Amino acid sequence: MIPVVKPTLGREEEDAVLAVLRSGQIAQGARVEELETRFAALVGTAFAVATSSGTASLHLNLLAHGVGPGDEVITSPFTFIASANSILYTGARPVFADIDPEDFNLDAKAVEAKITDKTKAILPVHLYGNPANMPAMCAIAGLHGLRIVEDAAQAHGAAINGQQVGTFGAGNFSFYPTKNITAVEGGILTTSDAELAEKVRRLRNHGQSERYRHETLGFNLRMSDVHAAIGLAQLNRLSDYTRKRQENARYLDQGLAGAVETPRVAPGYTHVYHQYTIRIPGGRRDAVAIALRERGVGSAVHYPIPVHKQPLYLEMGYRDNLPEAERAAQEVLCLPVHPSLTEQDLETIVREVRALC
Ligand SMILES: Cc1ncc(COP(=O)(O)O)c(C=O)c1O
Structure with missing residues (x-):
């Protein structure tokens, strides 16, 4: 079976973890700081603050x-539930705007239509590793404060015109x-706002400003040096992984052209292909996924239920009608695109998808 995801952990990660374990400094420490410094440099912000998730x-x-x-925060209904639940944790209300069927990300016009005097923030999701329309989101945010x-x-490394x-x-x-x-x-x-970075550093560590002095109600949401050491080893390979994902996506684009609707990438956008997502309309998606599995090709549905239709949200009284998110939930199928795929795997994926679609 060609798996749809495959984390690649090897000798570098093993050595890095052992080094931390043997150092005696295993909780948040030097490795976390190093990860923060390197990640900020990679993304292009002044600061990065690591957390437990x-x-x-x-x-x-x-x-x-x-x-x-x-407060209200406008976000996508077509995402992993954490995007919306993080808003609920604060006591604010997630407000869902529909997605653009071209890229499955928040539709800027739909966002604008949902702004009220309670709206405090927009929370766009760069779904599947493809950037949301940030120029439009920034313009709306600027206009409405x-x-x-x-x-x-x-979306590690995804960009719009290099940003x-x-x-x-x-x-x-x-x-x-x-x-x-x-x-x-x-x-x-990631942020270039020093005050914001400092607030998050305190919030992740019990609101502590200096040892055993607690200014605000914080949490224990720290990252450990053991985890950071693994992250650092992986960071060394991020650009190779991304290049391989993009090459795999190009192969699938060419092989599947004309057979299914393949991912669309706007001009100037860098898609990092966390997922390679096709559409299978006509109520056939689940049958195709089962048939692919029988033919040795793994796949996944991200996501079968939009957030506003989740039992938790129905229970809270959400009754939105968001037709594009609902259609996407019925039609999307994510195919393997990870960096461990071989040429033969790619050939198999193309052959079997074409045979079924
Ligand atoms: C779109 C999206 N948002 C948020 C999260 C939450 O991340 P974590 O699982 O690290 O808490 C995930 C991943 O699980 C995700 O895919």
């Missing part, structure tokens, strides 16, 4: 922006094992 990064980012009860908190959990995601607003990346690079668990926030 991408969800924690989103949560603390929103809190540090002053988002709380009575809103903050931008980017969910870049799936990386995570620099348009405050960014949040995930190091979960399925992501383009992993720290097993972990997240990281």
